[in-house]
Amino acid sequence: MRSWLYTPANNPGRMIHAGIYGADGVVFDLEDSIAPGEKDEARLLLEEMLPVIQDALDEQGILCRIAIRINALDTPWWKADVESSLKAGARILRVPKIESPRGIEELSVYLTDVEFRLGLQEGSTTIQALIETPRGVEQAFAIGDASPRVVAFSFGAEDYCAAIGVRRKEATLALDYPRARIASAAAACHVEAYDSVWGFLDDPKGLAEDAARAHALGFHGKSTIHPNQIATIHTVFSYSPQELEEAQRIIDAVAQDNSGVMSSFGRMIDKPVVAWAMQVMKTSGSSR
Amino acid sequence: MKTCRLLPTLEEAITLSGLSDGMRIxxxxxxxxxxRVVGQVLQVLEDVGLRGLTLCASSLMGETCEAVYRAVKAGVVVKIETTGLKPPLTEAVLRGEIPEPVVFRTHGGxxxxxxxxxxxIDVAFIAASGADREGNLNGTSGINPFGSLGYAIADAQHASFVIAVTDWVSDERLAYRSIEGSLVDVLVQVPSIGDCEMVAGGSLxxxxxxxxxxxxxxxLAVMQAAGVLTDGMNYQAGSGGISLLVTNLLEDYMHRKGVVGGFASxxxxxxxxxxxxxxxFHTLWxxxxxxxxxxxxxxxxxFHREMSASLYANPHHPGCIAHQLDVMVLSATEVDLEFNVNSITGTDGRILGALGGGPDTAYGAALTVVVLPSFRGRIPMVNKKVNLLCTPGADVDVVVTERGVAVNPRRPEVQEALHQAGLAVISIEALMQRIHRLTGTPVLPQPKGRVVALVEDRAGGVLCTMRAPG
Incomplete structure (x- = not known):
């Protein structure tokens, strides 16, 4: 998944269109973009609209995953958020400010309960853990390893920068460490890693650079708050024609010679290289 | 041949013109x-006590509409002929405040x-950014250059009396002339004709x-699939936001593919x-x-050529540029199951847009693509029947919304080309149902009041009428 478009869950006009801009996924937000007094209203709207939105996307043949960002587990709202999300048909929850495996475990237990009550298959709801603090970064592997429900990490750079006292726009170097750590933990846990939003809408060059940095450190995609950023994000997080060609060449070479280590066009091809090529072709969906 | 006179005031020019009650300006x-010329002129007409005039404009927008509304209230103007108008005239029309029905006429019509x-036309008032002492006019010099004078050329050629209004008179003969001084009766220099910096506003x-x-x-994908984006293609897009975006995307496409167009118009x-x-592009018309x-x-x-509205879109002009278009991208406010296009009123009956040259170019273009969002607010824009027929469905080939693409069954070859290119095409009925599932089916207004406006087709016949809510 290359892109996740955040959309407030209290704005029907924006919600109805959110899936058609080409993002790989949409995150309907019950957290920061909804004022405390409007949480109930947003949940009701979500329950009403999500099936309609999903039907419309299906009818148009648009493959766009839908996730819900619930409120953090230290708030009084998260349980109601979970119930509404599952009733609405969502099966991916993005959970803010996860700092330890305990949060994931608590959420998993509650999810199992709600799934049972709603007649859903146990374990069918997955979790994207939002890691937004230095403590969360240090715990990334444990968080990812805490439950098979965890399918991805999402990095929240704004809060991280605030915690370490740097400005987001000038934080390229400061973000290398958490990004690398999260990406590495994601790989260790066999989950995906999505980078933080780039909130400077009038700086498309900055967006491309920020995305490229995250991509180079091992992230699979990036969240966004504006549809006009999707194309840039996809460009950065898609494999280039050269990468696809190289991956296909490696797979072709392996198909002709199963002897283990070999070389092709001057490059040694061993198991990790083959794994990379398989991953490229699987992700791009273009293996012959 | 006329000899142009330079007069100090609009009032003297109007007096000299012989304009009287009931005439057409x-x-x-x-x-x-x-x-700011329309407003100045109408104020003088009111001051000198003229009444019952027909105002024939190529279009009306911005502050001009307020000035015209004042002139209507004062009885100076009783009839309006235009391709479009804006508030407060839009509401005035629907309230039946214009004594005679407004006539919406295309640029070519x-x-x-x-x-x-x-x-x-009894008296044509022609704003020019530049003039010389012979009365030659252009829109390219002076302090408020606005460019082409294309819509005024027929007026200059055929009006009984032509009053040119400018805020810049050259001592030398104008090198670039849009309208020859021989067509101009009098020239009036006013402190200001307006603000050329505001040309690029509104729908632009x-x-x-x-x-x-x-x-x-x-x-862009539709145009590419339909096979019209080839060397020598003649292209036009309307003034709406989507149309202007299409042109931007087309620029990138033409660069990438090495396509060299014929003209854009x-x-x-x-x-x-x-x-x-x-x-x-070789030429801009x-x-x-x-x-x-x-x-x-x-x-x-x-490469940049000025053209008259007649050369542009007059259906009887032998060189009509609109008839040579390969592709036209047209904005709309509403489309129906017959592919008929409404570009003036919304589904709710409010006046939103203008006729412009849409019907002219849709008729002439080999491929007419109508672009519109599937709904605005919660009001769907694809419906069983349009509120107001502006462009007949027979002249429309493809409708593009964000919820799907529909091809007119009259163009099976276009449908096949889009299908071959892998574009998902659905019927216009399916598109409407898809949209109505999200918005609900609208209860369309059924105005029963008096006829407040009529839409003319290019040949001058009445295409449809607009009634007050009643």
Whole structure:
């Protein structure tokens, strides 16, 4: 998944269109973009609209995953958020400010309960853990390893920068460490890693650079708050024609010679290289 | 041959013109939102006590509409002929405050009607950014250059009396002339004709709307699949946000694919000037300059040609540029199951847009692509029957919305080409149902009041009428 478009869950006009801009996924937000007094209203709207939105996307043949960002587990709202999300048909929850495996475990237990009550298959709801603090970064592997429900990490750079006292726009170097750590933990846990939003809408060059940095450190995609950023994000997080060609060449070479280590066009091809090529072709969906 | 006289005031010019109650006066709208000539003239007409006039304008927008509304309230103007109008006139029309029905006429239809004597103009008021002492006029020099004077040329040629209004008179003969002094009776210099910086406002917005971007991308894909984006193609897009985005995407496409077009026509933008300068189009046929860059280019670049509204879109003009178009991208406010297009009123009956040259170019273009969002607010824009018929469905080939693409069954070859290219095409009925599932089916207004406006077809017949809510 290359892109996740955040959309407030209290704005029907924006919600109805959110899936058609080409993002790989949409995150309907019950957290920061909804004022405390409007949480109930947003949940009701979500329950009403999500099936309609999903039907419309299906009818148009648009493959766009839908996730819900619930409120953090230290708030009084998260349980109601979970119930509404599952009733609405969502099966991916993005959970803010996860700092330890305990949060994931608590959420998993509650999810199992709600799934049972709603007649859903146990374990069918997955979790994207939002890691937004230095403590969360240090715990990334444990968080990812805490439950098979965890399918991805999402990095929240704004809060991280605030915690370490740097400005987001000038934080390229400061973000290398958490990004690398999260990406590495994601790989260790066999989950995906999505980078933080780039909130400077009038700086498309900055967006491309920020995305490229995250991509180079091992992230699979990036969240966004504006549809006009999707194309840039996809460009950065898609494999280039050269990468696809190289991956296909490696797979072709392996198909002709199963002897283990070999070389092709001057490059040694061993198991990790083959794994990379398989991953490229699987992700791009273009293996012959 | 007329000999132009320079007069000090509009009042003297009007007196000399012989204008009297009940006559027809005309204006162009090249200064768009920046026009201050219509307002000045109407104020003088009211001051000298003229009443019962027909105002024939190429279009009305911005402050001009307020001035016209005041003139209607004062009894100076009793009838309006135009391609479009804006508030407060829009509400005044629906309230039945204009004594006679407004006539919506296309740009080509207006030029035809003037040239064929159907709507004799008694006095034409022509704003010019530059004039010389012979009365030669242009829109390219002076302090308020707005570019082409294309809509005023038929007026200058056929009006009984022509009053040119300018804020800049050259001591030397104008090198670039849009209207020859031999057509001008009197020239009046006023302190200001308006503000040329406001030409590029109104519907000429540069869109950042992601929804419109989705539609624009889809439109480019449709044009590509239909096989019209080839060397020598003649192209036009309307003034709406989506149309302007399509042109921007087309520029990138033509660069990437090495396509060199023939001409681009209609309203000319700075983007099109840049494309012509880069060799992407051989010629720009400019009936109206949409921004300062285009206005300044007109006299400076040999590829940039001024054209009259008649050459542009008069159905009886032998060289009609609109009839040579390969592709036209047209904005709309509503479309129906017969592919009929409404470009004036919304589904709720409010007046939103204008006729412009849409029906002219839709008729003439080999491929007419209508672009519109599937709904605005919660009001769907694809419905069983349009509120107001502006462009017959027979002239429309493809409808593009963000919720799907529909091809007119009259164009099976286009449908097949899009199918071959892998574009998902659905019937217009399915598109409407898809949209109505999200919005609900609208209860359409059924106005029963008196006829407050009528839409003419290009040949001068009545296409449909608009009634007051009643």
């Amino acid at each position: 005309s204006f162009h709208h090249h200064l768009r939102l920046g026009d 207006r030029a035809r009607a003037i040239e064929e004597g159907e709507i004799p 917005r540069s869109s950042q709307n992601p929804m419109e971007m989705v539609i624009a991308h889809q439109t 209609g309203g000319i933008t700075g983007s099109l000037v840049r494309m012509a300068r880069e060799g992407l 400019d009936v109206q300059s949409f921004d300062r860059e285009a206005a300044l280019s007109l006299a400076a670049n040999p």
